[in-house]
Amino acid sequence: SLSLSGGKDAVQAQLDKHQAFFSRTLYYKSMLVSKNKVFQNIVKSVDQAGNIDTQEANAKMQQLNDRFNYVTQNAQIWEQKLQEAVRCWHNFRECERVISDWLLKAEQMISEKHIDTQETVELHKVFFGRVNERWVHDLVQTAQDLRNCLPSDQQRPIINSVERLQSKWKEVLSFAPLHLMRLEFRLDETTFHQYVKEIEKEINIEQQAFNKQENIDVILTRNKDFFVNRGVVQEVEQCIQNMRKYADNYTAWQPDDNALNVAVQTIEQQW
Template structure:
């Protein structure tokens, strides 16, 4: 009887350990997925730093977490009666499915972020260019010194590198849109 009690105690301790390990793996993955979904649904992304933080988050995903979940689930199932194993299997399948979905969506999310950031920068440059052209037009209409207007134009468009920056934005957006269309051929939103 004493020996049987010890065997049952060991089995119980093993089951508790397996449950703890499984729940811990499940928590880590659930927390990561929740954070990933928050980042993906974030609407106001207007700085390079925010885009970089999203990149870092998705690039630092640890594939070992999902492997550990599967392993701890298997260990736990070995401790449970057959009729109680289905909930564990369902939980693992649900998390694996969500994991794959988020990881397949992450590159598209990052491309959209980078595109929108370049697009915002591009629009700001266009506003600045429009403002500068209006100022130069007004100066010309007031018959101000043409050489001074030309010098101002050269300073703004050439020396400050505005044209190069606009071209850089357009080139980046073009590259991102081409890459995006390879992933999502039916989505023309970029």
């Protein structure tokens, strides 16, 4: 017996087998037409001879014609059902694949630990900013089309798959803004620590120069150039302001997670 469940490949295999078997339908139909003509000629000859009952023969011939018509009509119906099922399975699996691939990529990006360039942050922003809600709509629609092909007792796996992907989709999208805030925070945090290293190095150089009793005016000029003209202090304070903003926004979204607040407090104390 034919079945529409089991996935695209299983249904396609049945369709191929079905089409191969019924590919000679026209040949057998022509044989039946020829057989009917021969039979009618025989009946005419018998009728002319008279006194011969052809009722049983007529009934058998009619039964054969009816069976052939029934089989060929049902073969066409099942071929259409199988073709529709193949199409529905293909469309559903394709939507399922697109969303699964996106979710996998999203989870990989969220789990990245070392993100220290603005370019990487921008890549994440673009990725999470170009979410195509149409994908979920298409998934639901293709799932419904597929379920329409299947008996009710074979629909549960399709429903489960859609519900699982929808749940994961919502989970990832709800976390995406938090992820981006953390990225921005960590980027400024990295920049802050780089500045601190530069400042400590500069102070150490100036301290050594002072200890060696080098020209104080030269040391002061160097100090002014580094801390004032280059705007290092202003840039560091801007980093801290940015981190405070990200930490506050993050806490507003995720009150139970205090990690960024703790980090920015530590940085403020260090500064």
